[in-house]
Amino acid sequence: MKPQMQFAPVCPIPIMEYPTIQMAHGGGGRQMHKLIEDFFVPAFQNPLLLDRHDGAVFDVGNARMAFTTDSYVVKPLFFPGGDIGSLAVTGTVNDLAMCGARPLYLSAGFILEEGMETEKLWRIVQSMKRAADEAGVYLVTGDTKVVDRGKGDEIFINTAGVGVIEHELVIHPKAVQPGDAVILSGDIGRHGIAIMAAREGLEFETEITSDCAPLSPVVQNLLGEGIDIHCMRDLTRGGLASALIEISEVCDRQILIEEASIEVREDVRGACEILGFDPMYLANEGRFVLFVPDAHAERGIEMMNSCGGDSVAARIGTVNSGPQSVLLKSVIGSTRIVDMFSGEQLPRIC
Amino acid sequence: MKPQMQFAPVCPIPIMEYPTIQMAHGGGGRQMHKLIEDFFVPAFQNPLLLDRHDGAVFDVGNARMAFTTDSYVVKPLFFPGGDIGSLAVTGTVNDLAMCGARPLYLSAGFILEEGMETEKLWRIVQSMKRAADEAGVYLVTGDTKVVDRGKGDEIFINTAGVGVIEHELVIHPKAVQPGDAVILSGDIGRHGIAIMAAREGLEFETEITSDCAPLSPVVQNLLGEGIDIHCMRDLTRGGLASALIEISEVCDRQILIEEASIEVREDVRGACEILGFDPMYLANEGRFVLFVPDAHAERGIEMMNSCGGDSVAARIGTVNSGPQSVLLKSVIGSTRIVDMFSGEQLPRIC
Numbered sequence: 007m008k009p010q011m012q013f014a015p016v017c018p019i020p021i022m023e024y025p026t027i028q029m030a031h032g033g034g035g036r037q038m039h040k041l042i043e044d045f046f047v048p049a050f051q052n053p054l055l056l057d058r059h060d061g062a063v064f065d066v067g068n069a070r071m072a073f074t075t076d077s078y079v080v081k082p083l084f085f086p087g088g089d090i091g092s093l094a095v096t097g098t099v100n101d102l103a104m105c106g107a108r109p110l111y112l113s114a115g116f117i118l119e120e121g122m123e124t125e126k127l128w129r130i131v132q133s134m135k136r137a138a139d140e141a142g143v144y145l146v147t148g149d150t151k152v153v154d155r156g157k158g159d160e161i162f163i164n165t166a167g168v169g170v171i172e173h174e175l176v177i178h179p180k181a182v183q184p185g186d187a188v189i190l191s192g193d194i195g196r197h198g199i200a201i202m203a204a205r206e207g208l209e210f211e212t213e214i215t216s217d218c219a220p221l222s223p224v225v226q227n228l229l230g231e232g233i234d235i236h237c238m239r240d241l242t243r244g245g246l247a248s249a250l251i252e253i254s255e256v257c258d259r260q261i262l263i264e265e266a267s268i269e270v271r272e273d274v275r276g277a278c279e280i281l282g283f284d285p286m287y288l289a290n291e292g293r294f295v296l297f298v299p300d301a302h303a304e305r306g307i308e309m310m311n312s313c314g315g316d317s318v319a320a321r322i323g324t325v326n327s328g329p330q331s332v333l334l335k336s337v338i339g340s341t342r343i344v345d346m347f348s349g350e351q352l353p354r355i356c
Numbered sequence: 357m358k359p360q361m362q363f364a365p366v367c368p369i370p371i372m373e374y375p376t377i378q379m380a381h382g383g384g385g386r387q388m389h390k391l392i393e394d395f396f397v398p399a400f401q402n403p404l405l406l407d408r409h410d411g412a413v414f415d416v417g418n419a420r421m422a423f424t425t426d427s428y429v430v431k432p433l434f435f436p437g438g439d440i441g442s443l444a445v446t447g448t449v450n451d452l453a454m455c456g457a458r459p460l461y462l463s464a465g466f467i468l469e470e471g472m473e474t475e476k477l478w479r480i481v482q483s484m485k486r487a488a489d490e491a492g493v494y495l496v497t498g499d500t501k502v503v504d505r506g507k508g509d510e511i512f513i514n515t516a517g518v519g520v521i522e523h524e525l526v527i528h529p530k531a532v533q534p535g536d537a538v539i540l541s542g543d544i545g546r547h548g549i550a551i552m553a554a555r556e557g558l559e560f561e562t563e564i565t566s567d568c569a570p571l572s573p574v575v576q577n578l579l580g581e582g583i584d585i586h587c588m589r590d591l592t593r594g595g596l597a598s599a600l601i602e603i604s605e606v607c608d609r610q611i612l613i614e615e616a617s618i619e620v621r622e623d624v625r626g627a628c629e630i631l632g633f634d635p636m637y638l639a640n641e642g643r644f645v646l647f648v649p650d651a652h653a654e655r656g657i658e659m660m661n662s663c664g665g666d667s668v669a670a671r672i673g674t675v676n677s678g679p680q681s682v683l684l685k686s687v688i689g690s691t692r693i694v695d696m697f698s699g700e701q702l703p704r705i706c
């Protein structure tokens with residue numbers, strides 16, 4: 007007889023900050039990191055998972071591969087500049103790109119709520135197709151589940167992706183060195199504000215559209231040009247601030263950035279002021295930070311800006327040898343520590 | 357400027373049987389297949405997706421890989437013989453095994469409902485860890501999202517998996533040949549009845565536990581022994597009947613099976629009679645059908661039964677040269693056509 011599953015914990019339950027799951031556990035801030043560190047890391051501990059990277063990197067035969075996943079629960083499903091379908095493809099493509107991989111294949115798992123209009127599903131599927139075409143990936147395997155009315159929210163999509171790494175670079179937070187230039191690929195905050203505006207029915211003078219776009223073309227260009235990439239990170243949940251803090255923690259370096267060089271569009275800045283958001287923490291779906299040696303910074307920025315797109319890359323700071331911290335030099339010259347946010351800034355953003 | 361996403365369909369919306377999603381669209385029967393054929397196949401058409409296999413198979417470098425995904429929405433979360441965690445690991449491991457791959461790495465995407473007890477999450481994560489250890493796979497990358505109370509159902513889990521194919525066989529429904537033996541790996545119907553009993557609070561004289569178990573060890577043994585596997589399929593949603601019908605459709609052959617050789621435990625048969633279920637359509641999570649040349653059948657069965665486990669493999673039929681159909685020779689000698697079920701037999705079974 008097969009042994010019965012035992013439900014006794016293999017490791018003791020860690021002291022829990024919350025007896026129940028809160029929205030903040032999915033927010034990309036301090037609580038989410040605590041949940042991951044307390045629950046998932048001890049259970050599944052293995053060298054690949056402990057890497058704290060956007061995806062896992064491993065060898066199969068003579069191929070070096072990257073593998074990543076994300077679930078998408080964005081609300082509303084459709085927003086200026088995209089929808090849950092384009093997001094589900096682009097987000098996973100971008101995680102592969104951030105590992106330095108060329109995205110190859112995606113899977114898609116749909117959780118549909120009974121009663122969802124099939125016409126919406128059709129639009130979402132078409133949007134996934136277009137996003138996959140744009141990023142040059144194939145959706146090769148999938149799954150569909152339906153849950154009873156009131157037990158879902160129209161549609162949740164999970165995508166996982168595999169990509170191939172075709173260079174010898176080690177792209178990782180640990181590879182970040184003192185003296186490295188920190189380059190931001192464009193303006194920040196648009197995805198977060200676009201979602202918020204669509205959700206709350208807010209109208210601004212100009213329509214703020216999500217920056218949702220595949221990052222693999224620009225990354226492939228940087229690699230093709232021989233830019234010595236040390237690290238990349240896309241600026242999704244938790245925004246620029248959280249990405250920099252995570253990288254600073256893993257490489258144990260000080261990252262000093264200058265507020266004046268971080269581009270925030272005027273309309274986004276205005277919306278942030280009205281809504282009480284800090285653009286540093288807002289989610290983006292087509293922006294990333296790049297760490298390269300100082301000598302490669304100028305050519306890297308040139309390459310990024312030659313790819314077209316709707317934004318301008320710029321150097322925003324430098325890595326110093328100090329202990330882990332992210333320091334922001336403000337427009338008026340003062341310097342403050344950038345901290346990971348606590349609580350929930352903006353739920354269901356992706 | 358980035359072009360605005362266009363929501364105009366790339367292909368026209370197919371004539372829709374339903375204007376809204378129904379539970380049956382996730383049931384593994386006729387409606388689910390129609391949704392996939394109408395929506396997903398035309399949008400994402402590519403040779404790998406069109407393969408109608410349990411996963412996609414492709415080459416990267418000198419490695420032949422398999423890639424698959426499933427979302428798990430089973431209700432209740434805990435049931436005799438397993439829980440959503442063990443199911444999420446085992447189900448994806450089994451899909452890789454059915455492609456003839458050795459499972460290597462899994463991803464896990466969690467969609468948690470605000471208010472879920474963290475103690476439950478802990479038990480589920482521990483169960484995933486044990487299932488991964490048992491199957492010899494590593495969980496290497498993950499994602500956590502939280503949705504508002506009332507917009508989920510405690511927890512949904514998606515897993516995707518990658519495996520490596522280390523043999524030259526082409527394991528696929530199209531490889532099925534007239535004369536092939538059809539071998540069933542054990543008794544059927546237990547997972548479906550275990551879920552149903554747990555959900556409805558039914559009690560039987562004996563506890564019926566799910567058959568949930570990883571199939572990769574037995575498949576690796578069969579491959580290691582040089583059994584010429586033509587096709588394998590695990591018997592999840594839709595059960596034995598749907599698996600045979602799908603294979604028959606793809607290989608365009610007649611499959612003749614004998615009811616008397618299909619093992620259904622007495623307590624499962626009794627429960628089916630009370631509940632009005634046909635065991636042929638009930639979901640299993642540790643059973644598969646194997647197609648091999650007649651000359652390899654005996655040795656294959658021997659190998660399967662030497663792996664231990666709680667069930668006995670047996671030959672249940674033969675592939676004939678006729679056009680696609682599945683015929684069941686009943687205990688009393690009559691023969692009937694086995695058809696794909698319509699509607700929803702048992703929702704949220706996996």
